[in-house]
Amino acid sequence: MKMVVNSLRKSDVKELVNNFCTVFRELCLKLGVEKPKEGRRALFEDIALYIIDGVPLVFEYKGFKYPTLMAVTLGGLGSTNYVIVDLGAVKHLLNGADVMAPGIIEVSEFQAGDVVSAWSPDRKTALVVGKALMDSKEVLTVKKGRAVKSIHYAGDKVWKTCLEVLRRIK
Numbered sequence: 001m002k003m004v005v006n007s008l009r010k011s012d013v014k015e016l017v018n019n020f021c022t023v024f025r026e027l028c029l030k031l032g033v034e035k036p037k038e039g040r041r042a043l044f045e046d047i048a049l050y051i052i053d054g055v056p057l058v059f060e061y062k063g064f065k066y067p068t069l070m071a072v073t074l075g076g077l078g079s080t081n082y083v084i085v086d087l088g089a090v091k092h093l094l095n096g097a098d099v100m101a102p103g104i105i106e107v108s109e110f111q112a113g114d115v116v117s118a119w120s121p122d123r124k125t126a127l128v129v130g131k132a133l134m135d136s137k138e139v140l141t142v143k144k145g146r147a148v149k150s151i152h153y154a155g156d157k158v159w160k161t162c163l164e165v166l167r168r169i170k
Contacts, residue, residue: 003168016052019065036052082126084105099130125154131151
């Protein structure tokens with residue numbers, strides 16, 4: 001199946017960014033996209049990926065817009081709610097596993113249902129974007145069970161689509 005990349009109207013870009021930045025304010029501030037100049041949408045299979053000012057910022061999954069790992073990594077630790085995992089968890093997360101509470105060594109403050117990124121132990125690379133299945137206080141006390149449902153991970157279809165889009169628009 002082929003990828004289709006279209007430019008978006010300024011009004012559509014502004015609306016997308018305003019809605020997204022209401023939820024992910026810190027990420028948008030760190031990336032400097034709160035006043036976008038241009039935007040594109042890439043469609044590939046069931047993925048809608050939005051590229052704002054050259055950054056693959058948002059992907060749509062089941063009607064909800066999530067930040068891409070590339071955007072989260074560029075924004076840095078703290079640009080979204082986060083967990084930091086131990087070295088033993090990294091391999092599993094890169095294969096699409098959910099983030100398990102025993103593998104988490106540090107958390108920011110978040111509630112169940114919030115979007116959370118999982119970071120490598122060196123705090124330099126985001127590995128997963130997902131939804132919290134428990135709040136941050138519970139994660140550190142229960143030490144068992146799934147803490148974050150993986151939605152997007154390094155190496156998945158969204159990741160590969162981001163790389164392909166960046167290659168095409170350069």
